[in-house]
Amino acid sequence: MQYNFQWGKMFSGEPAQWMWDGFVTTLQISTISLIASMVLGIIICIMRMTPFKPLQWFSLAFTEFFRNTPLLIQIFFWYNASHVVIPEAINNWLNDLFYWFPGPFSMFGHEFVGEWMLFNVELITGVIALTVYTSAFIAEEIRAGIFSIPKNQLEASRAVGLSFLQGYRFVILPQALRIVIPPLISQALNLIKNSSLCMVIGVGDMMYQAVQIESYHAIPFEAFTVALLIYLTLSLIVSFCINMYNKHFMIQVMY
Amino acid sequence: MHWDIVIDNFDYFLYGNTSIDWVFPFIHRPEGLFAAIILAVLGIFGAFWIGLAAGLMRLSKRMWLKYISVAYIEVIRGCPLLLLIFWFYYLAPVLTGQTMPEFTTTMFCFMIFTGAYVGEIVRAGVLALPKGQLEAARGSGLSQMQAMQFVILPQALRNMIPSFVNQFVSLTKDTSLASILGVIELTRTGVQVDNREMVASFEIWITIGGLYFLICFVLTSYSRRLEAQLSRYQARDR
Numbered sequence: 001m002q003y004n005f006q007w008g009k010m011f012s013g014e015p016a017q018w019m020w021d022g023f024v025t026t027l028q029i030s031t032i033s034l035i036a037s038m039v040l041g042i043i044i045c046i047m048r049m050t051p052f053k054p055l056q057w058f059s060l061a062f063t064e065f066f067r068n069t070p071l072l073i074q075i076f077f078w079y080n081a082s083h084v085v086i087p088e089a090i091n092n093w094l095n096d097l098f099y100w101f102p103g104p105f106s107m108f109g110h111e112f113v114g115e116w117m118l119f120n121v122e123l124i125t126g127v128i129a130l131t132v133y134t135s136a137f138i139a140e141e142i143r144a145g146i147f148s149i150p151k152n153q154l155e156a157s158r159a160v161g162l163s164f165l166q167g168y169r170f171v172i173l174p175q176a177l178r179i180v181i182p183p184l185i186s187q188a189l190n191l192i193k194n195s196s197l198c199m200v201i202g203v204g205d206m207m208y209q210a211v212q213i214e215s216y217h218a219i220p221f222e223a224f225t226v227a228l229l230i231y232l233t234l235s236l237i238v239s240f241c242i243n244m245y246n247k248h249f250m251i252q253v254m255y
Numbered sequence: 256m257h258w259d260i261v262i263d264n265f266d267y268f269l270y271g272n273t274s275i276d277w278v279f280p281f282i283h284r285p286e287g288l289f290a291a292i293i294l295a296v297l298g299i300f301g302a303f304w305i306g307l308a309a310g311l312m313r314l315s316k317r318m319w320l321k322y323i324s325v326a327y328i329e330v331i332r333g334c335p336l337l338l339l340i341f342w343f344y345y346l347a348p349v350l351t352g353q354t355m356p357e358f359t360t361t362m363f364c365f366m367i368f369t370g371a372y373v374g375e376i377v378r379a380g381v382l383a384l385p386k387g388q389l390e391a392a393r394g395s396g397l398s399q400m401q402a403m404q405f406v407i408l409p410q411a412l413r414n415m416i417p418s419f420v421n422q423f424v425s426l427t428k429d430t431s432l433a434s435i436l437g438v439i440e441l442t443r444t445g446v447q448v449d450n451r452e453m454v455a456s457f458e459i460w461i462t463i464g465g466l467y468f469l470i471c472f473v474l475t476s477y478s479r480r481l482e483a484q485l486s487r488y489q490a491r492d493r
Contacts, residue, residue: 003348003349064472065468067475068424068428068467068468068471068472068475069428069464069467069468069471070428070429070430070431070432070442070467071428071431072431072432072434072435072442073431073442073445073460073463073464073467074464076442076445076446076449076460077460077461077464080449080456080460081456081457081459081460081461082457084456084457085457193334193335193336194335196335196337196338197335197337197432199337200435207335207337207338207341210338210341211341214345220341220345221342221345221346221349224338224341224342224345225342227338228334228338228339228342231333231334231335231338232330232333232334235332235333235334236329236333239329239333
């Protein structure tokens with residue numbers, strides 16, 4: 001089969017512009033959902049560790065359910081089906097968001113026009129799905145980190161005269177965070193990769209734009225290769241950070 | 256609520272229009288949940304061998320073998336599966352000279368993708384064994400290959416079983432991506448029924464999420480139990 005490689009097309013005109021749009025959208029969606037999922041993950045983790053049983057059960061059900069169903073199904077659920085369970089006021093609010101920002105506006109030196117605007121329903125749905133999915137994993141990572149610190153550390157800190165919260169604040173968390181941070185960074189990496197799934201509901205991220213370029217300009221191989229290289233660069237930077245972190249900050253804790 | 260639509264289409268979710276007979280591939284056009292399971296099983300089977308090779312190559316002392324494996328693992332782990340599927344879908348005709356069916360494409364992609372992760376598991380499993388095992392095997396006169404084959408791998412692979420099960424779970428979840436390419440597996444049947452009926456989105460997606468959850472949760476619980484069982488018989492450093 002004959003295939004003409006046309007790399008020049010990728011780096012000029014429409015395809016380059018679309019790819020850049022996609023890159024910006026990918027960064028936006030992953031940054032927003034990373035911050036949100038950190039917050040939600042910590043909340044879920046705290047719920048799991050409180051002595052109040054129903055909260056524990058809720059947290060357990062949350063993590064187990066969202067870790068054991070595919071992200072694609074969750075995205076479809078949030079986009080197609082969640083309006084049945086979400087109160088009508090929130091539904092209306094989400095649908096009206098599009099009209100809050102009429103006309104193009106610029107951010108990060110980049111013009112957002114029409115459907116490329118930051119606050120549309122698709123992007124928010126994508127953020128919700130990614131946040132919920134990732135926070136389940138983050139909650140588990142944090143819990144595993146805290147549980148890897150032996151319990152007698154807390155007991156010893158109580159015996160020294162620290163209160164429960166002080167024990168966590170000064171003894172457990174400083175040690176646990178050191179263990180937790182590398183897995184958290186790799187969760188962030190997973191989040192960037194998972195954000196490519198949001199294309200199925202029409203979020204204009206890099207994957208969506210690659211498919212778009214493929215169908216408009218008939219250069220599939222080039223488009224997907226460029227997208228792959230960008231994703232690869234992002235993830236190599238992140239894994240380089242993990243390695244540097246492990247080299248410089250990882251202190252072997254002796255028990 | 257329209258649960259009757261789900262009940263009517265439940266057999267379609269489970270096996271779609273799969274036909275089974277005595278002509279060679281035996282299973283023709285697998286669809287629905289059945290296709291997802293077939294994809295996952297074939298994928299993990301291929302990924303095991305690829306991953307075993309990649310993991311052992313990464314531990315090799317020959318630099319070129321090691322670098323090939325490191326490059327493979329890092330590249331595959333660094334890019335999203337969806338992108339890999341699309342990329343391979345357009346690459347395969349260029350390589351083979353003929354179009355490749357979607358099912359086969361995704362199957363190869365799952366093998367290649369999961370192979371990288373299994374490679375890391377194999378490497379971790381071999382490194383987790385005490386060093387004395389290899390030294391003792393070499394000391395009793397086995398060659399490096401024999402030591403690997405008869406001493407290290409039988410122990411390491413057994414310890415890796417829980418990780419393999421976890422990898423299988425995440426592969427089962429990943430099979431949902433095949434639907435984007437048009438393979439009619441569980442997610443795709445959901446999209447089809449949802450688009451046809453239009454009123455029962457909530458019920459359909461809850462059902463399909465529940466089906467995935469059932470498989471994955473059972474396997475995850477099983478791997479947790481296995482882990483607890485296996486850790487008792489592990490060789491340890493003194």
